Amino acid sequence: MGQEVLLQMSNISKEFPGVKALDNVSLTVKRGTVHALMGENGAGKSTLMKCLFGMYNKDGGTIKLEGKEVNFKNSKEALENGVAMVHQELNQALKRNVMDNIWLGRYPKVGGVMVNERKIYQDTLDVFKELEIDVDPKRVMSTMPVSQRQMVEIAKAVSFNSKIIVFDEPTSSLTEEEVEHLFRIINMLRDRGCGIIYISHKMAEIKRISDEITIMRDGTWVATEPADDLSMDDIIRLMVGRELTNQFPPKTNKPGEVALEVEHLTAQYSMLKDVSFNVRKGEIVGIAGLDGSGRTETLENIFGIATRKEGVIKLDGKVVKNRNARESIKNGFALLTEERRATGIFGILSIRENTVISSLKKHKKAGLYLSEKSMKADTKWSIDAMRTKTPTQETKIRSLSGGNQQKVILGRWLLTEPEVLLLDEPTRGIDVGAKYEIYQLILDLANKDKVVMVVSSEMPELLGICDRILVMSGGRLAGEVDAKTATQEEIMTLAAKYV
Template sequence: MDSNPVLLRIKKISKSFPGVQALDKVDLAVRQGTVHALVGENGAGKSTLMKCLFGIYHADEGTIELEGKKVGFENPKQALDHGITMVHQELNQVGRLRVIDNLWLGRFPMKNPLVIDEEKMIRETKRIFEELEINIDPLVKVEKLSVSDRQMMEIAKASSYNARIIVMDEPTSSLSEKEVAHLFRVIKKLRKKGCGIIYISHKLEEIFSIADEVSVMRDGKWIATEPITEVDIGNIITLMVGRKLNNRFPKKINKPGSVLMEVSHLSLTYSPLVKDVSFSLRAGEILGIAGLEGSMRTEVVEGLFGYRKRETGEIKLRGSLCNNQSPADSIKNGFALLTEERKYNGIFPGLSVKDNITIANMDGYRRHGVLHKGKIKNDVEKVITALKVKTPSAETHMVDLSGGNQQKVLFGRWMLTSPDILLLDEPTRGIDVGAKYEIYQLIIELANEGKGVVMISSEMPELLGVTDKILVMSNGNVAGIVNTKETNQEEILKLAAKYL
């Protein structure tokens, strides 16, 4: 690998924002035809470094060299023109447009100055898809695609720029094991073409399957770069957090009590594959929901929250019927939902941290039609302190926080509504190992307070490490409910395939 020439070299890059030193003399070298993993806790500076590379931010000092030549990009277009592309964790796509329109947006091939050459668009799209073994209809609207297909589409788009450097930010965060295997095949094809790939991931196990080298960042600084063959997960975690993290999961202190919620024969109007789902949840219990991609896990919790219309079924809370016909009803009835897609239906990126914390509890701050600003301030300070939210101030825009801190804000938002039932859809998606531990602690502490928690997760170790019971979905059916202490990954996967 050392014989592979350096394709990209970042030297002593620094970047500061008001009150924050985001990057401090960071170095990074990516070799041709290799995968270079970049890891670190949320807020370590990984995204800021990539934004400096991509021309979104301008570094305060330092240089970037591409194939030995010094470069500097004023904007992302210049980076793309030089063959540097980025597949973002939060996909920025126009859902109502077709795949080919998204793929060639801003650079449509033209027959003449007034007419787009659609035949060439289709032909080139099919060629790229075939080369990367991607099976997507180029003419379908993006909003019709699954998250995994949209992810593959973005990788194809990056490849279409004849990319030399491709940055992949959490590319497997929404993918099943089968889809991850496909992604890795695509990455290996790109590597054979001579691309240098910067692979950002919090799933440390997977980088050992795909990476050649790993660089660790912490608090805006470069800490170490090592061949992947010379480190293990323990080494990487120690470098990331600056201390040994002996246990990946906190001690279970919650003790389930009496039945809190009963769900009977739930079927959904617009999700006909969700049929006859029944289960119970005890106070102080953490119920995991497992299943493969397309098993309808998310649809179940959205049905409970009134986001999807029920065709049949009842929800009882402490023995009384809950008429959760809408999210507003559900909030009044003591339900809270932490959604899978923070960006699309969780955070309000343009609003402040303060507004994001308080927005679901505004009725609680009104007195005679006037907002009680003192109570708002006290609640916001309490959430920031209790959940250890790293933010320059309560007025900082939500979009400027790391993913882990955004997730903590969302937890804080719902805690202020004092829910009885907390529905969590992939609560640690895109969050680093240190922040995950804090989220796990929070979930267990909430259960210990007597709340009922329903948690969807695609990470099997997470389900086995945090929950008390696991409900396994398969093609819209409940394939089984198992006690966490008495099950294993093999049993859960067998149940997940039961109705396929």
């Protein structure tokens, strides 16, 4: 394995108003290696990468690529110099097709004037063939699942002949099979002499794929070690600065009588078919299944943001129509969506505005104006309860890390005091410490006799926090298991039932 230094970031510092995001952080990536970058949400991992990529101007420090000092002014310049980044939250031209997204801004021209469509198509096919990606170059981006859109992003990075490729939480929306495919691609790039920077919270993945691991905490560098020398416990201790003995809070909720009844739920535009189940007061019910099994669709149909064909939903014995989100909120339902950037946050608004936007009614004074005092108080509760890392309540939500944005949205829904909380991948892209806090909040709700339903791709998570797990397969309910006694194998067998 070549040990030549490819990228050297030394003493990088970056301040935002009220926050020292990076404090003298250094990172060395060698040619032909995978270097994992780990740390809790808000540790500064993404900020460090944005400084490399020219999205932020660093306040201090130097960046050298192949021994030459570089200061990219924007991502285009970084890409042209062989530094690419595959973002966790994909920013793509969704109305355009796959090949447009890959070659945007650098189309091959015929006679220097006309865009050479045939060459673009062929070049796209060549990159896909090399990476074993099975996607039609002419397919419109918005019609594809997140996992395929991510593969397009990876193909784009490779098409620039990048020397350094940064993967930011690349597997958060991939199935196990897709993860294996991604790892094959990463290993191929490593063997070619690329330097890969891999950001993830998934310990087992990191241990499997990386050669070296750098750990950051609160904007500072903590350690860089060979991956083989660090156990999972070591990594957690270095990341959170404390021992985390239990991943999940002790189960204290006691399910009561049936509260939510779903009968023969069938969707208009997805394959969801004849799904029936009950959830009791104070019960946490998980929904497992492979990607595309109908997990998300089940929650969306209950919440009324997807079109139901047939089916009845009852809460405490009364039929609720839930024809749209507004009606569902009025009926005591709340839904935390999986794609938080697209459907969860109002990026240009502050944390306070994002927090209280679904519970404005209770802040109305004399029916006319909104009480600043009560909005501040609720936002303070949310920030404290979630331990959200933010300089102030006025900070724009888009400047927070993904995990902290997730906490703001969860706080927003808790403030509507829902009877039924529907959570779609509530801890996606969130670090171990913050996960525990979110599990505790879920448990607190169950202890208040609320109904909680959780969709998650992480089976240990479902087994750790749920009372029962419903398993979806091919749009149908394949069965249910008791979380106390079930095994991952049992769940996987059911998940494959109608595939």
